[in-house]
Amino acid sequence: MSLLAQVTGNLGSIGYGLAAIGPGIGVGIIFGQGVQAIARQPEAYNLIRQNMLLGFVFTEALALIGVALAFAFRA
Amino acid sequence: MSAAPLAAEEFQAPGLNLFEWPALVSGAEWFNKPALLAFLAALLVIVLCFAAFSRPKLVPRGMQAFGEYAYEFVREQCARPFLGKDSDRWMPLLFSMFLFVLVMNLFGSVIFIQFPVMSLIGYPAILALGVWVMVLFLGMKHQGPWGFFKNIMFPPGLPGWMYVLVAPIEFASTVILRHVTHAVRLFATMMAGHLIIALFSEVGWHFLFVELSPLGAPLGVLGVLMTIALTAFELFIQALQAYVFAMLTAMFINDALHPAH
Numbered sequence: 001m002s003l004l005a006q007v008t009g010n011l012g013s014i015g016y017g018l019a020a021i022g023p024g025i026g027v028g029i030i031f032g033q034g035v036q037a038i039a040r041q042p043e044a045y046n047l048i049r050q051n052m053l054l055g056f057v058f059t060e061a062l063a064l065i066g067v068a069l070a071f072a073f074r075a
Numbered sequence: 076m077s078a079a080p081l082a083a084e085e086f087q088a089p090g091l092n093l094f095e096w097p098a099l100v101s102g103a104e105w106f107n108k109p110a111l112l113a114f115l116a117a118l119l120v121i122v123l124c125f126a127a128f129s130r131p132k133l134v135p136r137g138m139q140a141f142g143e144y145a146y147e148f149v150r151e152q153c154a155r156p157f158l159g160k161d162s163d164r165w166m167p168l169l170f171s172m173f174l175f176v177l178v179m180n181l182f183g184s185v186i187f188i189q190f191p192v193m194s195l196i197g198y199p200a201i202l203a204l205g206v207w208v209m210v211l212f213l214g215m216k217h218q219g220p221w222g223f224f225k226n227i228m229f230p231p232g233l234p235g236w237m238y239v240l241v242a243p244i245e246f247a248s249t250v251i252l253r254h255v256t257h258a259v260r261l262f263a264t265m266m267a268g269h270l271i272i273a274l275f276s277e278v279g280w281h282f283l284f285v286e287l288s289p290l291g292a293p294l295g296v297l298g299v300l301m302t303i304a305l306t307a308f309e310l311f312i313q314a315l316q317a318y319v320f321a322m323l324t325a326m327f328i329n330d331a332l333h334p335a336h
Contacts, residue, residue, distance in 0.1 A: 068259055
């Protein structure tokens with residue numbers, strides 16, 4: 001079978017692009033809802049920020065694992 | 076980055092070679108620049124704490140004021156929200172861990188040093204490993220060896236068949252995965268940040284110095300501007316990651332001391 005299409009270069013960047021979609025949406029939701037919560041209840045700012053950062057950190061870890069794995073599985 | 080700029084050289088993005096360091100002393104393979112920086116960071120934290128807290132005055136001035144500000148930040152933002160009244164007992168660990176990670180990260184933005192030591196997986200991994208051992212020990216001590224695993228794997232209030240799914244997932248996530256991500260999070264943010272800054276400064280260097288051309292020059296200027304902007308952003312990320320590392324440590328300790336509800 002003849003070659004129809006070929007990708008040269010590092011596929012890791014494409015893989016990371018795919019891996020970043022989910023955490024991107026997640027981080028957007030977290031900060032969107034966090035800002036909304038602060039707007040509704042500014043006096044709870046400290047509590048909301050604490051939990052917002054915690055959620056951000058857990059979501060961000062997924063994207064960061066993508067960065068690390070793109071390098072780890074580089075052929 | 077090539078030391079001697081050659082004419083009409085092909086642009087090469089910096090890669091993982093940024094993280095490979097030759098030994099400083101022949102015969103001691105482990106002793107390279109990051110290892111030296113780690114010693115320096117530990118020394119810096121020790122000196123800073125001695126200068127701040129060795130002779131406390133009632134009205135803090137100078138180093139003591141700075142030290143107490145940092146201490147209060149860690150206590151109010153990392154320890155108290157999770158540990159509550161237990162927080163004073165754990166403050167020495169959390170405070171020194173926060174300062175150590177912060178200094179190691181900030182080395183990435185200090186001129187002439189410019190290498191965040193935490194971007195090598197070994198350094199955050201050993202901290203996370205220490206926290207992992209400590210949390211397992213604390214959990215078994217405070218909840219009993221069987222109770223610790225029972226509280227993790229069998230949260231009450233679920234229909235019976237659900238535990239077939241829940242127990243292995245909870246076990247893997249609580250005992251293994253969250254400690255792995257604890258290390259990987261710090262490592263990967265520092266590595267990605269260092270790579271991106273290196274990429275943009277390489278763009279600036281290549282298109283403004285190695286091969287200057289009318290079409291390339293604006294790109295080079297953009298690279299330099301992005302380097303400056305991203306260094307500012309990196310400073311924020313480095314501080315945030317140190318804070319997050321200490322905060323998650325406090326959270327893990329609390330989960331070991333008191334079973335989740």
